[in-house]
Amino acid sequence: MRERSWAIAMTVAIVITVGGLVILETGRQRIAGEYETALEAKGATVLLGTLAAQLAQLTADESTFLLTKQQLGASGFCATAGKIRQTSQQLDAYFRHRADSAEQTSFSQIAWLIEARTGAGRDALQHAAPDVDLANCPVTTAARPVDIALVESTLTLLRDNEERRAQHALDASRTDQRISTFVAGGLSALNIVLFILLFRNLGIQFERQARVQRQLVTQQEELDQLVTERTRQLEALGWHLQAVSENEKTQLARELHDELGAILTASKMDVAWANRKLKDNEPVISEKLMRALANLDQGIALKRRIIEDMRPTVLANFGLVTALRTLGDEAAQRNGWVLDQHLPEYDIKLDEQTEIALFRVAQEALTNAAKYANASRVSIGLTMHADQVALYIADNGIGITPADLRRTHTHGLLGMRQRVAARGGHFDIRRGVAGGTDIRVTMPTVSTIKPSGEAASASSARSTDSPPVTAPEART
Structure with a gap:
């Protein structure tokens, strides 16, 4: 409602402003016309005074010639008559254009009387001196005596009328000027009020927007905190589930x-004993027992492989470097890869959870390479720095695509990311420059490097709860 009222007020103000501008333009045109009328009336007044003076001069020139009978007096008379005719023509044009019918009729009569007076004077000069040269005198159609007092009084009346006309035009222009000044002042005041209201409304709008912005920022911060908290909880839950899963795998192993x-x-021991007893007397049963022994060996190997998949005993007993080397050798042997290993000469002592996370990432990466990469060469690298450990796994296969990276249901990648993030590390997977897939993992840690003998003795102390296995060489 407030915005609607403001829009209506602005519309009314605009209409008033436009109306005021129209009034100002109309007043300007009227003032210009009135000034023009006043100037023309003043000019007509001057011309009427000039005409009266010229008539007096004409009478003086006529009297001078009649007294002296000299050509100079006749020439002055003729020049004055020409001036009178010219002035009369100018006044006639003015009265035809500006004056009313009564004034126009009055001046037409005066102009005819002036022409008659000029003709009568010319005739008087010709009669007084027949040989005088009057070729320069204007020729008139009327020539008779004229009452000069009547002409002068009429000219005076016309001059007074024109002066009143000029004064009236000036008064009207002053009135219009006052009106224009009042309208301009009103428009200026209105515009000042509108600007004040506009700035006030803009200030209110800006304050409202700032308040809304602050609310949005506060809500965004609350949402960010909530998302961060939920993310932390989910990471903690994920890590807890992974820990539970590892514990369950350990227990099951x-x-x-x-x-x-x-x-x-x-x-196996019982079947082997029975086979030795029956080997010579019952060859058929001995053959069946040998087959059973082979099946038992396969079962024992399967049991060992399942145990290794669930709980890498090599990692628990010999450390991360040996576990990665063994994992890479077995994967390369199964898949026919050329394996490039860039592992430290000595084992690296890390906390148990970090070692498990790095081992599981390497295990998952090699599994994905075997399933999807179609690779012929795989590289595994592990480097240790002052405050972090870095794992590098690469292959020369078909390479991961951007669409695979954007997919959210790739649980293998998600699991690797979650394992690394839960330990405060960084997981990066990308397509290699020359093809294939590159995986780089960095995790913070504080560790020391020990020779393999010391590492083995230390690892045996931390793995008392793990099932005993033989050395990696004995597992081949």
Whole structure:
């Protein structure tokens, strides 16, 4: 409602301003016309006075000639008569254009009387001196005696009328000027008021926008805090789930090793004993027992592989470097890769969760390379710096596409990112310059480098709860 009222007020103000401008323009035109009328009336007044003076001069020149009978007096008479005719023509044009019918009729009569007076004077000069040269005198159609007093009084009357006309035009122009001044002052005051109201309204609008902006900023900060908190909670939940999953895998691997491993080992020992007893007397049964022994060996190998997938005992017993080397060798052997390893000579001692996260990322990356990359060469690198450890895995396969990077349902990539982010690290995956896929992981840590013997002894102390396995060389 307030904005609508402001719009109506602005519309009314604009209409008033336009109307005032129209009034000012009309007043300007009227003032200009009135000044023009006053100037023309003043000019006519001057011409009427000049005509009266010229008539007096004409009478003086006629008297001078009649007394002296000299050509000089006749020439003056003729020159004055020419001036009178010229002035009369100017006045006639003015009265035809500006004056009313009564004034025009009055001047026409006066002009005829002046022509008659000029003709009568010419005749008087010709009669007084027949040989005088009057060729320069204007020729008139009327020549008779004229009452000069009547002509002079009429000219005086016309001059007074023109003076009154000029004064009236000046008074009207002053009135219009006052009106224009009043309108201009009113418009100026209106514009000042409008500017004040406009600035006030703009100030209110700016204040309202600033208030809304502050509210938006506050809400945005609250939303950011909420998102950050929810993200932190989700990361904590994800890390907790990963920890629970690792613990469950560890527990299941321990049970498989302790329970299933013992059963399979005992079964193998019993079958081997029976095979030795029946080998010579029952060859058919011995063949079946040998097959059972082979199946038991496959079961034991499968059990070991399942245990390694769920809980890498090499990592627990020999450290990260040895676990990565073993993981790469096995993956390269299964997939026929050429393996480039850039691993430290000595093992790196890190906290258990960081080692698990790096190992799982490497395990997932090699699994993806085997499934999707169609690669022939794989590189694994691990570098240790003062405050961080970096893992590098690359292949020369078909390479990951931007569409794959934008997909949100790729749980493998999401899991790797979450593992690294939960430990405060940075995960980067991109298409290689020469093709293939490059994965770089950096994680903060404080660690030391020890020779493999010391690392093995230290790792044996931290893995008392893990199932015992043989050395990596014995697992081939």
